[in-house]
Amino acid sequence: MSAPRPGYDLDAWRRRIPLLARCIPMNNCSQTPQTDATRAAAERYLESWNSAGMDWDAWMNEVHLAKAEFAALINATADDIAVFSSVSDATSAVASALDFTAGRATVLVSEAEFPTVAHVWLAQERRGANIRWATVRDGVIDPAEYDTRIDERTAVVSACHAYYQNGLIQDIGRIAARARASGALSFVDAYQSLGAVPVDVRALGVDFLASGNLKFLMGIPGVAFLYVRPELVESLRPAATGWFGRLNPFAFDTKTLDWSPTASRFDSGTPPIMNAYVARAGMEIINTVGPVKIRAWHEHLARRLIDGGRERGLTLHGTDEIARKTAVTAFVVRDSHAVEAAMRARGVLPSARGDVLRLAPHFYNSMDDVDTALDVLADVVGSA
Numbered sequence: 001m002s003a004p005r006p007g008y009d010l011d012a013w014r015r016r017i018p019l020l021a022r023c024i025p026m027n028n029c030s031q032t033p034q035t036d037a038t039r040a041a042a043e044r045y046l047e048s049w050n051s052a053g054m055d056w057d058a059w060m061n062e063v064h065l066a067k068a069e070f071a072a073l074i075n076a077t078a079d080d081i082a083v084f085s086s087v088s089d090a091t092s093a094v095a096s097a098l099d100f101t102a103g104r105a106t107v108l109v110s111e112a113e114f115p116t117v118a119h120v121w122l123a124q125e126r127r128g129a130n131i132r133w134a135t136v137r138d139g140v141i142d143p144a145e146y147d148t149r150i151d152e153r154t155a156v157v158s159a160c161h162a163y164y165q166n167g168l169i170q171d172i173g174r175i176a177a178r179a180r181a182s183g184a185l186s187f188v189d190a191y192q193s194l195g196a197v198p199v200d201v202r203a204l205g206v207d208f209l210a211s212g213n214l215k216f217l218m219g220i221p222g223v224a225f226l227y228v229r230p231e232l233v234e235s236l237r238p239a240a241t242g243w244f245g246r247l248n249p250f251a252f253d254t255k256t257l258d259w260s261p262t263a264s265r266f267d268s269g270t271p272p273i274m275n276a277y278v279a280r281a282g283m284e285i286i287n288t289v290g291p292v293k294i295r296a297w298h299e300h301l302a303r304r305l306i307d308g309g310r311e312r313g314l315t316l317h318g319t320d321e322i323a324r325k326t327a328v329t330a331f332v333v334r335d336s337h338a339v340e341a342a343m344r345a346r347g348v349l350p351s352a353r354g355d356v357l358r359l360a361p362h363f364y365n366s367m368d369d370v371d372t373a374l375d376v377l378a379d380v381v382g383s384a
């Protein structure tokens with residue numbers, strides 16, 4: 001059987017990532033490397049700032065184009081998207097639009113949420129929310145957890161699409177449908193899936209979906225996007241707001257709190273302009289390569305990581321079912337940060353999290369990258 005190949009020109013993409021000349025980035029669940037395109041985008045902003053002093057219209061247009069690029073990734077439109085500096089801010093804005101004293105007080109939060117998302121929901125307790133948990137057991141969440149825990153008191157279900165610790169993919173369509181059927185909303189943190197797994201918000205039927213850009217979207221910190229289901233927008237008034245949430249931010253009317261008719265009512269202050277430049281360029285790469293092709297290659301890489309880890313005596317964390325996980329593959333190690341440092345010294349960038357060491361390849365990684373990373377990991381932990 002011939003070796004699997006991605007459905008795009010792997011070598012051409014690799015040439016656009018300077019870091020590959022020095023090391024093997026396998027920490028894409030944490031921070032993806034710089035590309036020629038993202039660097040050029042940052043320079044475009046610097047050049048505009050330097051030559052024009054201020055070019056507000058062009059900068060605002062760039063933020064709009066970044067929203068449009070995010071929208072294209074998830075089958076939405078730019079009007080369905082709000083921009084933030086972080087997923088934490090986006091989650092807080094959503095929470096601030098909900099009323100937990102009007103009959104539905106339960107927030108069902110998955111234990112697989114990145115802590116920041118759970119923290120935002122926990123902070124709603126003083127606004128009347130009751131937090132309940134969908135339990136992680138052996139690194140996975142049984143989908144039936146949601147079936148039994150969602151009821152007529154549930155206001156919102158917060159379920160990440162992919163678990164940051166080991167790449168477990170949750171059946172978001174099923175969870176959103178279950179929430180909708182009992183009159184609850186669904187909030188999805190897709191930070192660990194966007195760019196790695198195709199996402200169609202309309203097909204999934206989710207109400208909110210948030211992501212930042214520095215992981216599989218090839219971007220940088222300091223910018224995040226929120227999708228709000230358009231049918232819902234009119235009914236929501238986030239208490240966390242600002243002038244960019246207005247009908248016309250440039251009306252400068254101090255005493256009128258009107259609301260943009262689109263998801264931009266969730267925008268607040270001056271958007272992260274330079275970060276939006278880079279974010280758009282990163283998402284353009286993902287949209288060009290194509291999430292379907294990326295996912296297909298990730299499945300091969302994940303299979304190699306799981307089988308190769310087993311052959312080398314490494315202990316997998318979470319499921320070994322490729323269909324239920326992203327390419328992020330976690331191995332249980334004794335001191336993950338020491339293992340990460342030792343691997344870095346040998347030219348492989350992994351990502352430590354608690355008691356696991358994550359190897360997270362992306363579309364530009366080769367099978368050789370995976371094999372080398374596994375060899376180095378096995379050597380460092382002494383299981384080879």
Ligand SMILES: Cc1ncc(COP(=O)(O)O)c(C=O)c1O
Nearest residue numbers: 086087088114116164191192212
């Ligand atoms: C799934 C997930 N959600 C949220 C975050 C953090 O979000 P932010 O720092 O943008 O609030 C991370 C990682 O940084 C993550 O992996």
